[in-house]
Amino acid sequence: MRTVPSLDLAADYVGSIRAEVQQRHARRHSEPTDFTASFLLGGQIGSAPPGLRLIYPQGNAIHESSEHPFLQMGEVQYGKPLLDMVTSQWSLEAAARCALVSMDTTLQSNLSVGPPVELLILTGDRLDGGRHLRWGSEHLFLRELRSQWHQGLAAAIGRLPPFPWEESSLNREKTYKNAR
Template identity: 40%
Template sequence: MTYCVGMMLNRGLVFMSDTRTNAGLDNISTFRKMSIWEEEGERCITLMSAGNLATTQAVVSELDERLKAPSERAPSLLAVPSMFQAARLVGETLRDVIDRQANSGQRADTAFNATLLLGGQIGDNPPRLFLIYPEGNFIEASEDTPFFQTGEIKYGRPILVRAYDPDMSFEEAMKLLLVSFDSTIKANLTVGMPVDYHCYTTDSLKTGVVGRVEGDAPYFQSISQGWGQALKDTLDSLAPFSFDD
């Protein structure tokens, strides 16, 4: 499994994804699940993936191949005129890849499904963020739903719901997301460090701050330990339960 978050802020978009893939407890690997396409000054698009690794890698490879030889029937992400059209293109590609894998050859025991998070900005249009389903359809983030999660979403969601603020800085968003990822990693072995991130600044139309946080990074360790202790201290400060009440 995996855990990915895409978040809209007033100053831009923040993306974070873990890197763990597994086919059982004895077969755990690390794969990058974030891809970025850029034409500086014109567009910057980020894609994160959760689900069957063969499916997601096939989608990214096909999108890369279209950059080399785009056509009317198979346009590239660097040619579509809007992020809505980019979401349609990625959704159609995902659906086609799943259909090809599911309907040809010997069927596997596991599903070929995958879910994608797509965000970015093209030209003068505002940044947009989409959650794309295996069927190829998608929904868009808004003021009411300013962030999307995919993969193991339930463990890290409470902190996002309680602490998200559209005015927060990229540094504050990174801290919030690392707490969310730490909570998920503590609760589910199918999500693991390191995590990749991309902070895109609105109207920059180029790749922003990109990096990777390792599990043994001092800051992540301080976040993990500090958050755990803060929760314990808060719990201890609450009024004790009494059966007499």
């Protein structure tokens, strides 16, 4: 890994090692067993920009893009619409909060997803280990995040435009109240 010239080649290397290990373990077991695994590989090589690769069990990899600046493993139906809002214009912290809300939405909707929740924020051109946080599901920060999200979502739904039939009844109600 210390000699690869690009993140793509590093992902290819991890994918090939994963395939070798999977085949070795499969030969040892007489019963059918699933030895598949997906990996997230992130980092920066030399002066290239930092990047992220999702390495599938088959060994191939995909990367993030400016249109979709994230990669998601596992459940995609619950919190993914929140991640779709993130753009490269967002700060790392804003994107991380969105990712945590997405994760919390999945935690609330799917019993097979559980704590702990971990967050690691790495910035380019720095080798300081980044900012790492780890919480249990009832940590004060996560409870506050969930509460603020629910309050904000309820307020946003309250500001959505009314259906056509609501407008006419609202106008009649206002007219009736003004007439009294």
